[in-house]
Amino acid sequence: MAEKGIFDGMPWWVKWIAVPVLVLLVFGSLIMSVLGFVISLLFKALLLVALVGGLIFVVKKFTSSSSSKGDW
Numbered sequence: 192m193a194e195k196g197i198f199d200g201m202p203w204w205v206k207w208i209a210v211p212v213l214v215l216l217v218f219g220s221l222i223m224s225v226l227g228f229v230i231s232l233l234f235k236a237l238l239l240v241a242l243v244g245g246l247i248f249v250v251k252k253f254t255s256s257s258s259s260k261g262d263w
Contacts, residue, residue, distance in 0.1 A: 198206045
């Protein structure tokens with residue numbers, strides 16, 4: 192027994208053009224806000240990694256230079 196789909200008998204453009212356009216019109220702002228949130232989260236994570244890496248670099252540079260001066 193074959194089940195009939197909702198789009199059976201409809202032109203191809205209804206399934207591939209009209210329905211996605213309607214989905215974007217209805218849920219477009221939601222999709223964009225979720226996408227913006229994800230991109231913002233990734234940017235903040237990369238910024239945190241860069242800042243922690245820079246802090247570790249600076250601390251190691253200063254502690255190694257101060258310990259080498261103390262060797263004299």
